[in-house]
């Protein structure tokens with residue numbers, strides 16, 4: 001059974017206070033965070049730069065849009081529980097650990113990021 005109810009997204013980290021927001025169906029977690037007034041580390045917004053790479057602790061996600069035929073990775077499953085927040089939408093409530101910082105309305109970009117999986 002598919003529900004069109006928003007899913008609860010919780011961002012957690014050992015470096016920051018935990019925050020939660022709703023993510024409507026078919027909207028990426030990154031976009032839903034922005035709509036909730038949160039800024040997460042992001043770059044291309046197309047699943048290419050890995051700046052938004054995160055670890056999915058609980059729940060399930062699917063791709064928010066069809067993959068390009070040139071796609072070389074699945075943003076909903078990079079392996080080892082990693083996902084790309086710009087490209088996935090939750091199908092259940094989820095708990096996610098972003099690799100970069102987040103803030104209320106302030107963009108914080110990591111100084112460097114590792115693109116290796």
Ligand code: FES
Nearest residue numbers: 043044045050086
């Ligand atoms: S913002 Fe570039 S992969 Fe998500």
